[in-house]
Amino acid sequence: MLDVLLLIVLMAAIAIGYGLGYRQASRRASFNARSSYQTPRREYFVGLNYLLNEQPDEAIHTFIQALEVNSENVDTHIALGKLFRTRGEADKAARIHQNLLARPALSPQQNEQVQLELARDFIALGVHDRAQRLLRGIIETPQQDAQRISAKHLLVDLLEREKAWQEALDILLPVLKQQPRMARPAAHWLCEIAQQEIQQSSRSLAKRHLKKALQLDSACARAYLLLAELEIDNGHHYPAIAHLRALAQHAPAHIPSMLPTLERAYWLGNDIDDYRQHLSSLVEQAPLTSVIIRLSEQIRQQDGVEEAIRITGNLLARAPSLGGLDHLIDLYIESQQLEGRTQPDERLLLLKHHTRALLNNRTRHRCGHCGFSCDTLEWQCPSCRRWGTIEPVTGVEGE
Structure with missing residues (x-):
C-alpha cells in the first residue's frame, strides 16, 4: 500500500514540477538570460525530500502548498483529494475540494466534477444532507453526461441507505432503460414500500406495487411470496398457489423459502392430496432437502412410516444430503418404536447425535x-x- 501511495505522490510531484517549470518558462520571456537560471520554489524541493524519506503525508501537504490552483492542475488537486479519501481521511479530502470550489479558475465542467468529489467526501464523513444538496444540484439539468449519471447513482445509493424508497425510485425509474442492472434493486424497493402499506392495511396498494416489482424483475421471489401471503390472508388459496408456482418457475433457488407459505395455502383449501402431489412435482423439478422432508412427512402421515422410509431412501439416493439423512434416521427410530422397542438402536442414536451436531454448525x-x-x-x-x-x-x- 505504501509503495502505491509513494508512486501516486511521486506522480503528483512530477506534475507540480512541470507546472512550476512551465510558469518559470513563461516568465523568462520578460527577464534577461541570467534570470532563466531561477530555481523552482523551495516547497517543491522540501516535498521531494519528504518523499525520498518515505514521509508521504508531509510530502502531500507540502505539494498542495506549492501547487497553485489553475485550470491546468485541477485534476492533480482532485487526485490528491481522492487519495486522502481512500486512505480514510475524508476530512482532508473535503478541505481540498472546498478550496477548489472557492477558486474562480474552474470551468463549469470542472466545478461539477469537484462538487461530485466533495459529495463523495461528505458521504464518507456521514454528512448526508450536504451530500444530497450537492448531488441534486448536479442532476437538475436534463443533460445526461457521465458526471450526472454518476451523481444519480450516488444519490440513489444515499437514498437507499436512508430507506427513502420512493425518492430513490423517482430518480431511477426514468433512466432504468439505460441502467437495466438496477431493475432488481428497484423491484425490492417496491417490495419495501408494499410491506409498509401492508402494515398500514393498504393491501390493494401493496398488491399494485408488488405486481410492478414483478414487471421490473420477473425473478423477484420476494414479490411472489408477498403476493401469495396477501391472497392467503384474504382467504384465496388458489391464487396464492399460482403465485408460488410462478416463484418455483422463475426463482427455483428460493423453493425452500416458499414451502411454509405453500403448506398454509393448501391447508386453507383443505387440499391435502393436492399438496402431496405438488410436493412430488417440486421434488422432480428440484430435489432439495426441505422438499424431500416435507414430502416424506406427508407420506408418513398418509401411508405410514415404512412407506416414508422407502420413498425417502430412494430420493436421497438421487440427491444425498445431511439434512435428509438426519430425517431418515428419525424415521428409522420411529419405526423401531412402533415395533415395540422401548429403546432405539444405540447406533441410530449415535448417528443422530453426529448429524444433528453437523447440522447445527x-x-x-x-x-x-x-x-x-x-x-x-x-x-x-x-x-x-x-x-x-x-x-x-x-x-x-x-x-
Whole structure:
C-alpha cells in the first residue's frame, strides 16, 4: 500500500514540477538570460525530500502548498483529494475540494466534477444532507453526461441507505432503460414500500406495487411470496398457489423459502392430496432437502412410516444430503418404536447425535456475490448491500 501511495505522490510531484517549470518558462520571456537560471520554489524541493524519506503525508501537504490552483492542475488537486479519501481521511479530502470550489479558475465542467468529489467526501464523513444538496444540484439539468449519471447513482445509493424508497425510485425509474442492472434493486424497493402499506392495511396498494416489482424483475421471489401471503390472508388459496408456482418457475433457488407459505395455502383449501402431489412435482423439478422432508412427512402421515422410509431412501439416493439423512434416521427410530422397542438402536442414536451436531454448525444462506453467510434469509446482503443475492445453500450440507 505504501509503495502505491509513494508512486501516486511521486506522480503528483512530477506534475507540480512541470507546472512550476512551465510558469518559470513563461516568465523568462520578460527577464534577461541570467534570470532563466531561477530555481523552482523551495516547497517543491522540501516535498521531494519528504518523499525520498518515505514521509508521504508531509510530502502531500507540502505539494498542495506549492501547487497553485489553475485550470491546468485541477485534476492533480482532485487526485490528491481522492487519495486522502481512500486512505480514510475524508476530512482532508473535503478541505481540498472546498478550496477548489472557492477558486474562480474552474470551468463549469470542472466545478461539477469537484462538487461530485466533495459529495463523495461528505458521504464518507456521514454528512448526508450536504451530500444530497450537492448531488441534486448536479442532476437538475436534463443533460445526461457521465458526471450526472454518476451523481444519480450516488444519490440513489444515499437514498437507499436512508430507506427513502420512493425518492430513490423517482430518480431511477426514468433512466432504468439505460441502467437495466438496477431493475432488481428497484423491484425490492417496491417490495419495501408494499410491506409498509401492508402494515398500514393498504393491501390493494401493496398488491399494485408488488405486481410492478414483478414487471421490473420477473425473478423477484420476494414479490411472489408477498403476493401469495396477501391472497392467503384474504382467504384465496388458489391464487396464492399460482403465485408460488410462478416463484418455483422463475426463482427455483428460493423453493425452500416458499414451502411454509405453500403448506398454509393448501391447508386453507383443505387440499391435502393436492399438496402431496405438488410436493412430488417440486421434488422432480428440484430435489432439495426441505422438499424431500416435507414430502416424506406427508407420506408418513398418509401411508405410514415404512412407506416414508422407502420413498425417502430412494430420493436421497438421487440427491444425498445431511439434512435428509438426519430425517431418515428419525424415521428409522420411529419405526423401531412402533415395533415395540422401548429403546432405539444405540447406533441410530449415535448417528443422530453426529448429524444433528453437523447440522447445527452449517451455513443456511449465502450471498452469491460476496459469500456472506447467515442463518435467516436476508433480501439485501448486509455485507455487499446487493439485493436478492442471498439464497439457501444447496449441496450435501444444504438443500
